[in-house]
Amino acid sequence: MEVDPDAKLDEELIVRPTSETIIWHTYKNWIQSYRDLPLLINQWANVVRWEMRTRLFLRTAEFLWQEGHTAHATEAEAEEETHKMLEVYRKFAEEWMAMPVLTGAKSEGQKFPGAVYTLCIEAMMQDRKALQAGTSHFLGQNFAKAFNVQFQSKEGKLEYAWATSWGVSTRLIGGLIMTHSDDQGLVVPPRLAPIHVVICPIGKNPEEQKATAEVADKLAADLVALPRDEFYGYDTMTVKVDRDFEKSPGFRFNEWELKGVPVRVEIGPKDLASNACVLARRDQPGKEGKLMGVPLAEAATRIDALLREIQNKLFEKAKAFRDANMHQIDSYEEFKKKIEAPGGFFLAHWDGTKETEDKIAEETKATIRCIPFNLGKEEGKCMVTGNPSKQRVVFAKSY
RNA sequence: CGGGGUGUAGCUCAGCUUGGCUAGAGCGCUUGGUUUGGGACCAAGAAGUCGCAGGUUCGAAUCCUGUCUCCCCGACCA
Incomplete structure (x- = not known):
């Protein structure tokens, strides 16, 4: 050529x-x-x-x-x-x-x-x-x-x-x-997160900043030293210590939430006084997701467990949402309404023909996403033509 | 290529319908002070050829004409 x-x-x-x-x-x-x-x-x-x-x-x-x-x-x-x-x-x-x-x-x-x-x-x-x-x-x-x-x-x-x-x-x-992701920004599942944990030392004067940063570094080292296993792809945990004391703590918290880091650790003078820290989980943004007074001695193992829990919770939450928005449907009239609002996945009988598939797509913008392996294994009648159907298929609007 | 929208300060936008003082706000930025455990506060300040070209008018961000930009909707491909 x-x-x-x-x-x-x-x-x-x-x-x-x-x-x-x-x-x-x-x-x-x-x-x-x-x-x-x-x-x-x-x-x-x-x-x-x-x-x-x-x-x-x-x-x-x-x-x-x-x-x-x-x-x-x-x-x-x-x-x-x-x-x-x-x-x-x-x-x-x-x-x-x-x-x-x-x-x-x-x-x-x-x-x-x-x-x-x-x-x-x-x-x-x-x-x-x-x-x-x-x-x-x-x-x-x-x-x-x-x-x-x-x-x-x-x-x-x-x-x-x-x-x-x-x-x-x-x-x-x-x-x-x-x-x-949510309105606070990105949410990254722990197993794929480039940064698993961010530690924010907090202090209003150089002495406090130095003291909290030292504890942050120690915790970071503890986290990196945790045993490697399949959860992390046999790699070490990635930990970031955020020493940007120029910005207010609130600003830093929000910024790390925006980036989707799964777990944030806050260590301030009050925590130091009680040998503790605060854990904040990204899947529950804001103050609701905070665990106060976690002893520093337990922090590393608690964080490791928390990351695994977040991974599971993210999947369960997404699955619950998917399942709550997946419905069996038999009436084409009802289908036409519900595909518009609220939308979702609709398990319906279909006669297996291209003509019917095209007609539905033209009238509703919904397409057959898949003929599922594990769902709707029952005989019925096509919601459009009434012709026999071997199983339900998944209709939805798609990207 | 059709239809719709858009362009004004670094960013997001108001002002345009019904032309009129020196073109505004929030955020950001600069300086000073006070602050620092959820995006700090106060004060002062810098910053805009109103996309571009032409026209109407005493006067245009605003009306008219042309032109360009970007965005959205439309090709059966998700």
Whole structure:
């Protein structure tokens, strides 16, 4: 390929079609025998897309994503991989981001065009709109046939490889923000927080400032010395001591809340007098979330326990909100009203046709977010056409 | 590219309908003092070609014409 000298960019930008084309073009040269399988390539790629309107974090013209591509000798193994990766994404969303998700399959209309089927995780944001947070595709032999990728099996026969692909993107950051944050600012779940604990020594004169800062440093050292475990990804806790005495304590408290640091420790002269400190938890902003008079000797272990509790509470709170705004619904008239206000996820019977899906989307702006794995497994009648339905599917307005 | 909105101090905005003293407020900034456990207080002060160009008028941030900027809604892709 030659670049037009007059159109050459300072920083070269390569625009390509869907990743599968370049991956499978390459796999053709790598796969000859069943011994070459399974094959997995993961890449981080900066993606550029034409977007009529962008939305911070959720729909940017350029974004970073992770994408994996696998090739397998059997259909069953590829399908297993598709489900396995969806589970990896579910665990990351729920256990690290504290963002509850529904798992399920996309409808024919919503799946990736090159896929046999698409699985997804779907989250509910605080405005009750849905966010697709990750997808995992079973591609069948579609790309192997398109790029003629065949391998010789144990039996000596030529067979087309079976494929999957899956990915998540920086969109997850938008999801994290829109799941947990409040009017005081960002709320970051402890397991992903760049700073776990901020310690604010307080003092109105140099003597007090020096004394409280020393205790703050000691506590910071205690926290960093705590045993490493899986909760922190086997890394040490990150602790910041805020010595900005120029600003008022109240200003500093608010500023750290704005940044979403999960736990703040306040150490002032009064605490020093009683060998104690104050713990403030970000998931309960303001004075309500404060634990007064925590003995300094216990502070490190109490903070460690508090971080774990906050992680759980954030997930439970988000899940309770999601569940409180997810309803079974059977009347299309009622659906049309409730999708407008209050909104949320609606479990409804659908006859499985594109026509009905399109009609609902056109009339209500709601789409099928997923055909859930674990919900609504009952037969019924489509809320629009009355035709038979095998199970309920999730409708919502989405980003 | 259509429809709607917007542009005034570093930031957020009021003033425009119905032209009229020297264009305002909050926040921020500077100086001095008092303060410091939830975004400190008092006082003084600096700071604006009212997006740009033209026009109407004795007089334009305000009315008219043109032009530009940014934002919102619209392409079935979330």
